[in-house]
Amino acid sequence: MTSIILLSVFGIVNLFAGFAKNKQVLLPLVLVFLAIVFGVNLLDWNNTQTYFSNMLTIDNYAVAFTGIMTLTTLLLLPFSQKYISNNDANLGEYYSLMLFALVGAVMMVGYENLIMLFIGVEIMSIAMYVLAGSDKTSLRSNEAALKYFLMGSFFTGIMLFGIVLIYAATGTFNITEISAAQASALSEGLPDSIFVMGILILVIGISFKISAAPFHFWAPDVYEGTPTLFTAFMSTVVKTAGVAAFYKLMVAAFAASYAAWFPTLVAITVLTLVIGNIGAVIQTSFKRMMAYSSISHAGYMLMALIAFNESSDKSILFYSAAYSSASIAAFGVLKLVQDQRRSHLYEAFNGLGKTNPLLAFTMTVSMLSLGGIPLTAGFFGKFFVFSAVLANPDMLWLVVLAVVLAAVGIYYYLRVVIAMYMQPAANYDTIRVNSFSSFTLIVLTVLTILLGIAPALVSELL
Amino acid sequence: MITALLLFWPALAALLVLLIKGQGAKKVAFVAALVEFALSLFALSAFDTQSGALQHKLSLPWIESAGISFSIGMDGISLLMVLLTTFLVPLIVLSSYKHEYKNPNVFYALVLFMQTGLIGVFVAMDAFLFYFMWEVALIPIYFIAAVWGGANRIRVTFKFFVYTIFGSLFMLAAFVYLYLQTPGTHSSDVNAFYQLTLSAESQSWIFWFLFIAFAIKMPVFPFHTWQPDTYTESPAQATMLLSGIMLKMGIYGVLRWLLPVVPYGVSQWDELVLVLAIIGIVYASIIAIRQRDLKRLVAYSSIAHVGLIAAGIFTLNEQGLQGGVIQMLSHGINVVGLFFIIDIIFSRTNTREITSLGGITQNAKMLSIFFMVLLLGSVGLPLTNGFVGEFLLLSGVFQYQAGFGAVAGLTIILAAVYMLRMFQGVMFGTKSEATENFTDLTFNEKAVLIPLVVMVFWIGLFPNTFLSISEPAVNNLLSIINR
Known part of the structure; x- marks a missing residue:
């Protein structure tokens, strides 16, 4: 709770600090803010409290996800240094918008009321629409913002429609009361088509937010057009918040109607896995590949969701942590490469192993982690997800499908590794990397490997 | 610890x-x-x-x-x-x-x-x-x-x-x-x-x-x-x-x-695995005979040898398993030796084509001897390490089904064909342009090959040193499989 207030206040402070002549102070300022939020957030551990007359519950689930999202943002921001050197006038606003998006994300993992979920989604999304278009002179960035905004508001409308239908059927927005209402309805054996309709429409709305297929069409274009720093934010924090909110919704509100939504979610999961992985194979741009890869990872997280048992939440938590640390490192390297080589195609990475061993190594570890190879966090992410799903032996086919697609994943993740180590450097210069970015990359790599050796650090939290 | x-x-x-x-x-x-x-x-x-x-x-x-x-x-x-x-x-x-x-x-x-x-x-x-x-x-x-x-x-x-x-x-x-x-x-x-x-x-x-x-x-x-x-x-x-x-x-x-x-799973499919393994033995051996590149030849011979090991361990009898274990050691030693010799030849002549080599024995006596020993070990001549493993494996396969054993036994004949054909083409005959100034082994190269050759004979002459180490474990494994 304190973290929401602090984030809002810090966001406003940052906005005003943006007027400062010396842009150098902005980054340290926002990093300190995030560190404070991270620390304060931890104080709520094992201390479940409800706020605003049952609108918001900060329990361990919320604290854990808030922690991961704050840390993700914290580790992402060091890569924004180029903006400072360009003396971009709007830097303060960008930082503020990210903090505001984080406010929305925290609401999405702690909501107790569907209205709060809606507000959280909106706060986060509106900030993201602006950030997507923050490269004002780039046509692609403008296109991304417009596309994201139009599609996003459309699906927000759909979400609201679902919420209203649920309200019509149960007479409440509170998820605990919804759960109770449907349980009593089911005990009387009443099939309530309005209620089921509401669930499915709400599912569609949230699926859009986590770019699950078949509601993913916006993702590749938006990811590609958005400035890389904010793409990274979009594919980590926004996705984590979306999946966490999704799972909470299904468990806390709709657990009793499991049979009604389960087939739909299985279909969404399968489509997401297939489209994400197959789509990534045919890309020539690394950044677009990462967009499809983020779709496929949404699929793996949805697998943990549809497993729907006691290990689902920790699987999702661990998977988000593993996925975020690897993605940020990958996007960080991409940003450094892109800033200098003006390209986000695979070829831009040629010879990086020779010119910048650190960047190449970090990228390799991230790719192996995203591919789910042991020694990296991604392996245990997949492991926990597969275990959660296999607890129901009837779902074996889904694991087999995911296994085959994970092998496909290796194919496209390795392409950049091959470009870095095995293709000649084609007279590219060494990429200039400041020491702060290098330090962050090392931290991220250590984190990825640490979670790959001692996964209990995160998986035992919930 | x-x-x-x-x-x-x-x-x-x-x-x-x-x-x-x-x-x-x-x-x-x-x-x-x-x-x-x-x-x-x-x-x-x-x-x-x-x-x-x-x-x-x-x-x-x-x-x-x-x-x-x-x-x-x-x-x-x-x-x-x-x-x-x-x-x-x-x-x-x-x-x-x-x-x-x-x-x-x-x-x-x-x-x-x-x-x-x-x-x-x-x-x-x-x-x-x-x-x-x-x-x-x-x-x-x-x-x-x-x-x-x-x-x-x-x-x-x-x-x-x-x-x-x-x-x-x-x-x-x-x-x-x-x-x-x-x-x-x-x-x-x-x-x-x-x-x-x-x-x-x-x-x-x-x-x-x-x-x-x-x-x-x-x-x-x-x-x-x-x-x-x-x-x-x-x-x-x-x-x-x-x-x-x-x-x-x-x-x-x-x-x-x-x-x-999964012992029951194995008992449902062991016959198919043996058939696959034996097809692999014959198929890879025949392809090996046709190879002109030394490295490819040894690569295919490796598929054939591994096929026999796979066939042996899926027979689930003591001979087959023990043979598999000892043949893993022998194959490891022989194949590393052979690839090293190919590397030596390649680094001096810049070619691995059998047809462009020849007459190396005339310049490199030591190399010829080491090559011959490793090669015969690979073929499975008695007194060498390959014999012990192949004998046990084949007797395991024979116990399982005599027909399989007969076909798998082809491996010995076929191995002799491709290995000796390789040796003949590379080492005997007239010198080629590439092998004109071939020099014999250096000290480092001997230091690698001598331990390997010693092991070829050690396993070939005293296999019990190794078999006795694995025997209790293999029996333990069999008792678990047959539980």
């Missing part, structure tokens, strides 16, 4: 080697590998060879709430595999002395790091630790082959990597399933897996999930298509690591994690 030391020493040494600039890295790597060999000899001296139980055990909690532990230990089979690894790695490092690889510190660090993975596979007594180590061994060899390999290396090693990952992900799925079947809070310990009683139906598909992973690694026909290209395109040392040690991971995996875990 000694097992943990064996496991982590190469990884630590790898970090050390990484820090050394220039060609000094190979010296440090060699010393580190020798230390590792000494450690394994110490483990052997403290090993009770009468017992089939796990020894030198160590078990630490890893993911405690999930019942996954860092559990390592050795029985006779593991110990022999560990000894094979620690014996071969220093020789492989030494064999690279004449090469000036670029970034030698990274190259040798990767070799040592891979050794940790290999040892880990052989000593892991927890399913997930096994899987973990299985992939840890793969990553370094991929980079060694893909960065320091030949012209087609990128495409070829890519296929190799994706192929093996594809197989091993199925293994992971099977392990997760088995783990969830263990009672209580679940455990992935090897003994917990052995105690499972699963329906014949689920054993049947688990068998395939595990078998695909192991069969790709060995490789067994028809999962072998990655192998000849990868062996040919990899640098010599990577080929030695792949063929000498890494393929034993697949066979060891079958012994430890397939046969005892």
Whole structure:
């Protein structure tokens, strides 16, 4: 709770600090803010409290996800240094918008009321629409913002429609009361088509937010057009918040109607896995590949969701942590490469192993982690997800499908590794990397490997 | 404790080697590998060879709430595999002395790091630790082959990597399933897996999930298509690591994690596996006869030999299993020796084509002798190591079904054909342009070949030294399979 207030206040402070002549102070300022939020957030551990007359519950689930999202943002921001050197006038606003998006994300993992979920989604999304278009002179960035905004508001409308239908059927927005209402309805054996309709429409709305297929069409274009720093934010924090909110919704509100939504979610999961992985194979741009890869990872997280048992939440938590640390490192390297080589195609990475061993190594570890190879966090992410799903032996086919697609994943993740180590450097210069970015990359790599050796650090939290 | 030391020493040494600039890295790597060999000899001296139980055990909690532990230990089979690894790695490092690889510190660090993975596979007594180590061994060899390999290396090693990952992900799925079947809070310990009683139906598909992973690694026909290209395109040392040690991971995996875990699954499919293995023997041998590239020839001969090992261990009798174990050692020694000799020839003549070589005996007497011994060991002539393994394996297959044995026995004849044809073409006849100024072995080269040749005769003349180590473990394994 304190973290929401602090984030809002810090966001406003940052906005005003943006007027400062010396842009150098902005980054340290926002990093300190995030560190404070991270620390304060931890104080709520094992201390479940409800706020605003049952609108918001900060329990361990919320604290854990808030922690991961704050840390993700914290580790992402060091890569924004180029903006400072360009003396971009709007830097303060960008930082503020990210903090505001984080406010929305925290609401999405702690909501107790569907209205709060809606507000959280909106706060986060509106900030993201602006950030997507923050490269004002780039046509692609403008296109991304417009596309994201139009599609996003459309699906927000759909979400609201679902919420209203649920309200019509149960007479409440509170998820605990919804759960109770449907349980009593089911005990009387009443099939309530309005209620089921509401669930499915709400599912569609949230699926859009986590770019699950078949509601993913916006993702590749938006990811590609958005400035890389904010793409990274979009594919980590926004996705984590979306999946966490999704799972909470299904468990806390709709657990009793499991049979009604389960087939739909299985279909969404399968489509997401297939489209994400197959789509990534045919890309020539690394950044677009990462967009499809983020779709496929949404699929793996949805697998943990549809497993729907006691290990689902920790699987999702661990998977988000593993996925975020690897993605940020990958996007960080991409940003450094892109800033200098003006390209986000695979070829831009040629010879990086020779010119910048650190960047190449970090990228390799991230790719192996995203591919789910042991020694990296991604392996245990997949492991926990597969275990959660296999607890129901009837779902074996889904694991087999995911296994085959994970092998496909290796194919496209390795392409950049091959470009870095095995293709000649084609007279590219060494990429200039400041020491702060290098330090962050090392931290991220250590984190990825640490979670790959001692996964209990995160998986035992919930 | 000694097992943990064996496991982590190469990884630590790898970090050390990484820090050394220039060609000094190979010296440090060699010393580190020798230390590792000494450690394994110490483990052997403290090993009770009468017992089939796990020894030198160590078990630490890893993911405690999930019942996954860092559990390592050795029985006779593991110990022999560990000894094979620690014996071969220093020789492989030494064999690279004449090469000036670029970034030698990274190259040798990767070799040592891979050794940790290999040892880990052989000593892991927890399913997930096994899987973990299985992939840890793969990553370094991929980079060694893909960065320091030949012209087609990128495409070829890519296929190799994706192929093996594809197989091993199925293994992971099977392990997760088995783990969830263990009672209580679940455990992935090897003994917990052995105690499972699963329906014949689920054993049947688990068998395939595990078998695909192991069969790709060995490789067994028809999962072998990655192998000849990868062996040919990899640098010599990577080929030695792949063929000498890494393929034993697949066979060891079958012994430890397939046969005892799903015995009913095995009894449903063993005949098919034997048929595949025997097809592989004949098929690969015939292709080997037609090869003109030395490395490809030995690569195909390796498929044939591994086919016989696979056939032998799936007979599930003592001869077959013991033969499989001893043949793993023999094959490792012979194939590393042969690939090293091919490397020597290639580095002096710049060709591996049989037709452009010839007459090397006239200049290089020592090389000819060593080559002949290793080659005869590979063919399986009595008094050499190959004879012991092939005899036991074939007698195992004969016991299983005489017809299979008869066809599998072709391997001896066919091996003699392609091996002697190779020797004839390369070593005898008139000198060619390439072999005109061929020089005999250097000191370093002898230092690699002499230990290998000694082992060829040691295993050939006194196989009991090794068979007695694995016998209690094999019997223990059989009693679990026939429970």
